[in-house]
Amino acid sequence: MMKISMRWATIIGSILLVWGANLIIIPSSYFNSQHILLRHSRDIMANISDLTMEQSYNHLYKARSAANLTKLLLSSRVVTHESAVGFGALEHYFFDQLATYPHLAGIYFGTPDGDFFYVNRDNSRIKNGFRTKVIKHGPKGRTCKLTWRDSNYKILARANDPSDTYDPRQRPWYRKAIRKNHIVWTDPYIFFTSQRPGITIAGPSYNAQGHLQGVVGVDIDIAELSTFIGKLRVGKSGEAFMLNRNGDVIAYHDIKRLIVHTGPSGATHLASVDELDNPVITKAFASVKWHYDKDGNMQLLKPLFTSFLCKGKRYTAMFTPFADKKLPWIIGVYIPDDDYLGEIKHSRKLNIVYTVLLSGIASLLAMAFARAITRPVVALQEAARAIEKNDMAPTIMADSIFQEIQETADGFARMQKSIIDYRQELEEREKLHAAITSTANDAIILIDQDDNISYWNPAAEKIFGFSSKTVMGTNIFKTIMSPDDEVEERGASLRAHIQRLNDSGLAFEFMAVNAQGTKIPIEFSAAHLTIKGRQHEVVVIRDISERKRHEKVKKDLVNDLHDGIGGNLTNIKLLAEMNAARTTDEENRRVLENIAAVCQDSMLEIRNYMDILDGREINWPSWLADLRQYCFKTMEAHGIGFEMHHVLNPKACRPSSLLAMNMFKIIREGLTNIIKHAQADKVRLTIIIDGETLRLNLVDDGGADAGDIERNRHGRGILSMRARCRDLGGELSLKAENGLNIEIIIPLKAGSEHLVCRQEDV
Incomplete structure (x- = not known):
């Protein structure tokens, strides 16, 4: 049998494979690719339109919730402006709504007199901040007051703006709401304050006599749609945009072009297609034979494709209407034909050249193939020799x-x-x-088994005033202790402490001195370390001067609460009880007894705050006993029977002062609701503390039904109780069981801020 060279067999086979594959694939690939990419370009535009429409619906779903919010504002009767108190309540309400609904840009209220009240998000002073704008017309003329607040409603700044010319009665949202006399959506426009595009949902508010009080508006910023469109990739150089049916461009990748300034007054409006300064979009728009309704708005019932020339290049465009008739918007997309056909034309020419080049390259590769077999082995040998030399x-x-x-x-x-x-x-x-050691706030010191310093970080230099070079090799206790102290004896004692604390994570406190001889309280902890067979200690020292000062302030405050306010309340309570016992006037007696009861409640509140301030330990049995006594006296004073049952797991961790105080307030609010509204004869309180959860049921026999529960669900008392439960990570639910059953479940987890667990507790 004739033998052939592997080298030449590889070369000839490679050339035949390359030529044969190219002669078959190139012609068919060109025509198939042209047809597929033409169809694919339309699919791309359709997908982009669908994606843009879905994003718009997702964004404007927030507008639907805003519409419901507007209805709530109209029916809640908080829209009043007749007094400073009313304005304060309105501001709080708007502030709460913006905090609850992060998708809203602002909420405002305009009156027929031109007064205007506006709360909006504002990051000019602080991140996640808010701004209130109040325009009022009074005897002294028109005023415009601005107030900036942080997310906790704390005032950051105030200002007057006499140059402000805003008149709510001239804005589209106000006029349309008055004209339609119901909740309306405005066409997109430029917000006066933020100078960003958006839409407004607005509705009129009337008083009981049917007179117009004003119009409530809710702003929804739609600039996010322009940001989304700007991120879309439409071919290589195509673009997407959105139109209102009146011809305004409402979303475009360059949001600055959407805003057109007209006249010296600085008035703005959304750009039309011609004002956008994009000749391709202008040509695409002009290539369509639009149909208009009687109001001059474009009509488009289904997606429309169009082809046009612009500056010698051919483009394909698609216009797609929104399916929801409430959104009279149109999505436009255009792609240059060269984005998907130009490469094919260029590729056809290159493929011929590549075929020749690849044939030559294939020959070279085939010749190099044999050598490639031995090259890896040589490379491994060289690498092994380098590793052997630690290279x-x-x-x-x-x-x-x-x-x-x-x-x-x-x-x-x-x-x-x-x-x-x-x-x-x-x-x-x-x-x-x-x-870590050079930037730490705590002093980090390394000492050897003879207590001599071998490392002294910058924080140690700052706390004690000694440089690292000065203390290196010196005894740590002689360095940080006063010469007046018995250094040898105290040093031995501290060394014994260190041995006990080693790796325990615990610390002890003592007074040290700095380079100036000033005594400073410090917290001292240590961990054991072995370096090259020798014992060392890593010592961490924290300056606790500030902590000690705060502890003294808290202690003084507790004493003031106890001796001052607590003493006064005790005297008032005793005087009220003495006079109640002496008086023969029934009405005066009830008043005095109420005063004594209020004093008793206030003293209990003060004691709760004192427990928090001085860190006093609270345990479940004493808390349950105090709670039983308080509830019994409270209900007895109103002629309502009371019984209390509890189940307590003896291994449950102690409650924190914050948990005990908040649970007391929740129960007190529940009893107050029963006294005021339930018309009950008997109340039963059940508390189960099993170590994992605290379960509480407060049941009355007032005969509540499902309708009562629905009304109570939105009552101020229930809302307050529910808010406190949420703060504790729990839940509150209402049930009708021949009366109202308030059930509260609070999770109790060891190590949480609501519990205090000793090691033996766990």
């Missing part, structure tokens, strides 16, 4: 089609990478430890 710099370049050679090369590469990574990790750890 990790050379990279193993071994890429073989043979499995055995490649697996060996990969194993060498992994071994080399592991060694390099380990060395790099050691270097990074060293840098990290150096950065």
Whole structure:
């Protein structure tokens, strides 16, 4: 049998394979690709239109909730402006709504007199801030007051703006709401204050006599749609945009072009297609034979494709209407034909050239193939010699089609990478430890087994005033203790403390001195470390001067509460009880008894706050006993029977002062609701504390039904109780069981801020 050279067989086979494949594939590929890409371009535009429409619906779903909010504003009777109190309540209400609904840009109220009340998001002074704008017309003329607040409603700044010319009665949202006399959506326009495009949902508000009080408006910023459209990739150089049916452009990748300034007064409006300064969009719009209704708005019932020329280039465009008739918007997309056909035309020419070039390259590759078999083996040999000399710099370049050679090369590469990574990790750890110790606020000191200092970080220099160079090799206790102290004796005592604290995470406090001889209270902790067979201690010292000062302030405040306010309330309570016992006038007696009861409640509140301030320990049995006594006296004073049952897991962690106080307030609010509204004869309180949860049921026999529950659900008392439950991470629910059953479940987890667990508790 004739033998042939593997080298020439590889070369000839490679050339035949390349030529045959190109002669078959190139012609058919060109025509198929042209047809597919033409169809694909339309699919791209349709998909982009669908994606844009879906994003718009998702964004404007917020508008639907805003419409419901507007209805709530109209029916809640908070829209009043007759007094300062009314304005304050209105501001609080608007502020709460913006905090609850983050998708709203602002809420405002305009009156027929031109008064205007506006609360909007404002980041000019602080992130997540708010701004209130109040325009009033009074005897002294027109005033415009601005107030900036943070997210906690704290006032940051106030200002007057006499140059403000805003008149709500001239705005589209006000006029349309008055004309339609119901909740309306405005066409997109430029917001006066933020100078950003948006829409407004507005509705008129009337008093009981049917007179117009004003119009409530809710702003929804739609600039996000322009941001979304700007991120869309439409071919290589295509674009998407959105039109209102009146011809205004409402979304475009360059949002600055949407805003057109007219006249010296600085008035603005949304740009039309011609004002957008985009000749391609202008041509695309002009290429369509639009149909208009009697109001001059474009009519488009289904997606429309169009083709046009602009500056010698052909484009394909698509216009798609929104399916929801409430949104009279149209999505436009255009793509240059060259984006998807130009490459094919250019590729057809290049393929012929490539065929010739690839044939030559294939020949060269075939000749190099034989040498490529031995090259990985040589590379592995060189890399192994370099590693043997501890030289990790050379990279193993071994890429073989043979499995055995490649697996060996990969194993060498992994071994080399592991060694390099380990060395790099050691270097990074060293840098990290150096950065941590040099930037830490606490003093970090390394001492040897003779208590001599071998490391002294910058924080130690700041706390004690000694430089690192000065203290190196000195005894730590002689350095940070006063010469007046018995250093040897106290140093031995502290060394014993260190041995006990080692690696425990605990700390102890004592008085140290700095370089100036000033005594400073410090917190001292230590951890054991072995370096090259020798024992060392890592000492962490914290300056607790500020903490001690705060503890003294809290202690003084507790004493003031107890001796001052608490003493006065006790005297008032005793005087009220004495006079109630002496008086014969029934009405005076009831008043005095109420005064005594209020004093008792206030004293209990003060005691709760004192427990929080001085960190006094609270346990479940004492808390339950105090709660039983308070509830019994409260209900007895109103002629309502009371019984209380509880189940307590003896292993449950102690409650924090905050948890105990908030639970007391929740129960007190529930009893107040029963006294005022339930007309009950008997109340039962059940509390189960099983270590994992606190379950509370407050049941009365007032005969509440499902309708009562629905009314109570939105009552101020229930809302307050529910808010406190949420603050504690719990839930509140209402049930009708021959009366109202308020059920509260609070999760109790060891280590949470609501519990205080000793080691023996856990």
